[in-house]
Amino acid sequence: MSNTESTTRENTLEYSIGLGDDSLMLGQRLAEWCRNAPLLEEDLAISNVALDFIGRANMFYEYAVELAKVTGGVFKNQSVDDIAYLRDSREYLNLLIFEMPIGDFAYTMTRQLIVDLFNVDYFTALSASSDSRLAAIAAKTLKESKYHLRRSHEWALRLGDGTEESHTRMQNAVNELWGYTPELFEMSETELALLPAGISVDRAALFDTWEARVSGILNEATLDHPPGDWQVTGGRAGVHTEYHGHLLSEMQFLQRAYPGLAW
Amino acid sequence: MNTSVNTPLYEVFVRSKRGLDHKHVGSLHAEDAEQALEYARDCYTRRSEGVSIWVVKSGDITCSQEEDAASFYDPMEDKPYRHATHYVLPENIKNM
Numbered sequence: 001m002s003n004t005e006s007t008t009r010e011n012t013l014e015y016s017i018g019l020g021d022d023s024l025m026l027g028q029r030l031a032e033w034c035r036n037a038p039l040l041e042e043d044l045a046i047s048n049v050a051l052d053f054i055g056r057a058n059m060f061y062e063y064a065v066e067l068a069k070v071t072g073g074v075f076k077n078q079s080v081d082d083i084a085y086l087r088d089s090r091e092y093l094n095l096l097i098f099e100m101p102i103g104d105f106a107y108t109m110t111r112q113l114i115v116d117l118f119n120v121d122y123f124t125a126l127s128a129s130s131d132s133r134l135a136a137i138a139a140k141t142l143k144e145s146k147y148h149l150r151r152s153h154e155w156a157l158r159l160g161d162g163t164e165e166s167h168t169r170m171q172n173a174v175n176e177l178w179g180y181t182p183e184l185f186e187m188s189e190t191e192l193a194l195l196p197a198g199i200s201v202d203r204a205a206l207f208d209t210w211e212a213r214v215s216g217i218l219n220e221a222t223l224d225h226p227p228g229d230w231q232v233t234g235g236r237a238g239v240h241t242e243y244h245g246h247l248l249s250e251m252q253f254l255q256r257a258y259p260g261l262a263w
Numbered sequence: 264m265n266t267s268v269n270t271p272l273y274e275v276f277v278r279s280k281r282g283l284d285h286k287h288v289g290s291l292h293a294e295d296a297e298q299a300l301e302y303a304r305d306c307y308t309r310r311s312e313g314v315s316i317w318v319v320k321s322g323d324i325t326c327s328q329e330e331d332a333a334s335f336y337d338p339m340e341d342k343p344y345r346h347a348t349h350y351v352l353p354e355n356i357k358n359m
Contacts, residue, residue, distance in 0.1 A: 039270070039292060040291075040292075041291050041292060041293065041302040041305070041306055042302070044302075044305050044306050044309075045301065045302060045305035045306070048305050048309060147304075150301070151301060154297065154298065154301075158294065
């Protein structure tokens with residue numbers, strides 16, 4: 001095995017873990033709405049979306065498990081559950097926006113709008129990856145994300161251009177989340193290393209389209225575009241918000257209390 | 264859940280596969296038809312039950328009433344000649 005080939009494999013492993021972590025954190029957050037959504041129908045709908053994210057985390061981790069069999073390293077001989085549930089906060093590589101709490105319903109749907117818009121373009125690009133496994137996961141994921149976007153787009157209009165209270169809540173959510181959006185377009189060293197071979201997606205290149213589309217929807221929803229005068233990053237390096245540990249403690253409880261538990 | 268008091272009720276019809284009719288599967292609350300369609304997708308087709316969905320505002324369906332039963336259905340009871348089985352085929356006709 002050549003050196004380049006093994007480095008690529010290690011980078012692809014880390015890349016898969018990062019994408020898996022993004023999905024798992026958001027899936028876990030959305031699952032918090034289960035039995036708490038504003039109406040029964042929405043409860044089912046949002047739980048479906050949560051499961052879509054947990055399902056895609058599973059696919060990325062499965063690929064990581066297979067790569068780790070060859071690369072060795074910290075994930076050698078680990079199962080998908082080990083990767084998902086037995087790491088400490090600093091070992092998770094998810095972007096910060098995915099770990100933020102659910103807030104109120106407006107906050108949850110605003111994050112969905114931001115993320116769904118991003119994901120549709122991201123997974124469209126990843127479905128053309130030179131890594132056929134990542135491309136296949138992206139193709140499956142893309143169909144789900146298009147539906148998620150349909151929902152979050154409609155909710156943004158409904159709430160943004162709704163009552164005075166729903167409008168205020170949406171505007172607050174947009175303002176509070178905006179500083180976490182630049183991280184979506186920041187390339188990690190791993191992603192940069194995989195870019196020339198066409199394995200990873202150039203996040204930075206997606207910004208202009210995303211910015212134009214999200215601005216259009218904010219405008220349509222009578223919401224103001226935030227000034228964007230602050231930003232927080234660090235998730236890909238394992239530096240998380242204060243909310244991350246709390247999320248993990250709930251998410252990991254079962255595997256920690258009953259090690260190796262399977263269903 | 265007091266939201267459902269104000270949100271209209273929709274009836275959901277799902278076609279399970281091409282060539283079959285849409286069948287009534289249940290109802291749900293939604294703000295408008297578009298949202299009703301999405302909720303129908305999320306509530307009634309999550310186990311691949313359908314390939315096409317119709318939603319209709321429940322209030323837009325005109326229903327026959329229980330008290331109309333006598334005039335609506337009873338008159339048909341003594342008209343067996345409206346069934347094909349009422350007629351005896353002549354011997355010579357094998358199939359019809």
